[in-house]
Amino acid sequence: MAQKQYGTAIVEVDAEGFMSDFSQWTREVAAAIAREEGIAELTPVHWKVIDYIQRDFRENGQVPSIRKLNKSGVIGTKELYALFPGGPAKKAAKIAGMKKPEGCV
Amino acid sequence: MADKITKVSIIISKGGLDGVYPGLILANGARMEGIEANLFFTFFGQDAITKKRMGKIKVATVGNPGMHMASLLGVLPGMSAMATSMMKKTMEKLDIPPVPEYIEMISDAGCKLYACKMTVDMFKLKKEDFCPQVDSIITVGKFYELAAGGEIIFT
Numbered sequence: 001m002a003q004k005q006y007g008t009a010i011v012e013v014d015a016e017g018f019m020s021d022f023s024q025w026t027r028e029v030a031a032a033i034a035r036e037e038g039i040a041e042l043t044p045v046h047w048k049v050i051d052y053i054q055r056d057f058r059e060n061g062q063v064p065s066i067r068k069l070n071k072s073g074v075i076g077t078k079e080l081y082a083l084f085p086g087g088p089a090k091k092a093a094k095i096a097g098m099k100k101p102e103g104c105v
Numbered sequence: 106m107a108d109k110i111t112k113v114s115i116i117i118s119k120g121g122l123d124g125v126y127p128g129l130i131l132a133n134g135a136r137m138e139g140i141e142a143n144l145f146f147t148f149f150g151q152d153a154i155t156k157k158r159m160g161k162i163k164v165a166t167v168g169n170p171g172m173h174m175a176s177l178l179g180v181l182p183g184m185s186a187m188a189t190s191m192m193k194k195t196m197e198k199l200d201i202p203p204v205p206e207y208i209e210m211i212s213d214a215g216c217k218l219y220a221c222k223m224t225v226d227m228f229k230l231k232k233e234d235f236c237p238q239v240d241s242i243i244t245v246g247k248f249y250e251l252a253a254g255g256e257i258i259f260t
Contacts, residue, residue, distance in 0.1 A: 065200050066137070067210060077213035086139030104134055105200050 006032035018093070018100045025097030034095045039084065042095070046083055049075055053096040063093045063101040112141040112255025114248070119260065120149030121165045122192055122204075128260040129153070129207050136214035141255065144211065145248050147221035150260075151228070154220060154235050159205050163189040205236070212238035219243045219251070 001020060004013045011024040017033075019025060030050065034042050042050070052074045056064040066089050070077050084091040093101050113135050117128035128144065135142040152158040166172055166179030166188050178184065193203065202210060212218060220235055220242045232242060243251070 066214075067200055067202055070210070077210055078215075081136070081213070081215055087137060089137055103200075104130055105202075 014100070016100060019097045020099065022097050030095050030097065037084075037091050037094065038086070039091075039095075043083075045075070045079075046095075049080065049083065049092050050096045053092060053098060057096075057098060063089070063096075063098045065089065065101075065103070065105055067105060110135075110140055110256055113258055114143040114145060114252035114255055115258045115260065116145045116147060116248075117150035117153060117260055118147045120152045120162070121169075122162050122189065123164055123169070123171065124260075125150060125153040125162060125204065126196075126201070128258075129204070129211060130201070131258060131260070132216050133207070133211050133214060136211065136216050142211075142216040143251055143255075144216055144218045145221065145243075146219065147224050151220060151224050151230070153204055154208060154218060154239050155230070156234060156236055159208065159236060160203070162204055164192050208236060208238055217251075219248065221245075221248075 001012050002015070003010050004017065006029045009024065009026060009029050011029060012020045014020055017036075019029075031042055034046070039046070049069065052069065052072070053063060056062075056068070064072070066077055066080060069075050069080060075083070080088045080092075084095075089101055093099075113131070115128045115132050115135075117125055119125070128150070132142045132144045146154050152162055163185045164172070166174070166184045167176050169179070172179065172188065196203075201207070208218070218239050220230075220239055222242050222244045224230075225242050232239070
């Protein structure tokens with residue numbers, strides 16, 4: 001298992017940089033991962049998506065799909081792609097401290 | 106050869122649920138990976154973007170060896186409807202949207218959708234017959250132009 005340093009925090013990550021121990025996640029770590037993914041600053045809308053992903057994971061045990069994010073009224077698909085350019089489901093999950101989402105939709 | 110695919114152009118040429126879904130899943134999956142994607146609908150694949158047909162696409166139970174049933178049973182009334190309803194339920198469980206919603210989702214994801222000019226001429230269709238997500242009606246030549254620099258997938 002690899003480790004990664006974000007600011008003063010050291011977190012466990014998998015080969016692709018997804019966190020493997022959610023207890024190590026903080027908002028500062030999230031912001032640092034976001035910068036690494038090319039998102040300079042997490043806006044309130046980014047946080048709304050991240051908070052929902054974490055809440056849904058606690059309740060259902062899996063990272064919500066893009067379709068669920070859209071249908072639950074959290075964020076439209078177009079906007080989601082604009083907020084997390086280049087692969088929104090994976091990027092948002094990574095920033096939220098989740099494991100890499102599996103699945104084709 | 107580059108080790109990462111950065112652009113795909115997917116052709117959907119077959120009608121029926123089992124004809125259109127693979128291409129839709131490939132296109133959506135490409136966008137989810139940050140891959141640039143184009144969808145080109147031709148022949149009966151155009152049902153997926155034709156307003157009056159896109160919500161009524163069924164699974165073929167006759168002449169479809171993948172159905173694992175005798176074609177003779179497939180001709181029974183209601184067979185195709187039953188197979189379609191079963192498949193739709195399974196897909197909903199897997200979080201795969203129905204065709205019209207999927208088309209909207211794929212378009213919102215930034216994939217461009219095109220209809221084939223020859224098919225349009227053959228079936229005497231007009232731009233208005235297509236859902237609003239369709240960018241334009243294009244020729245094969247234009248398709249190759251748009252597909253330049255990427256992979257082409259035929260389904």
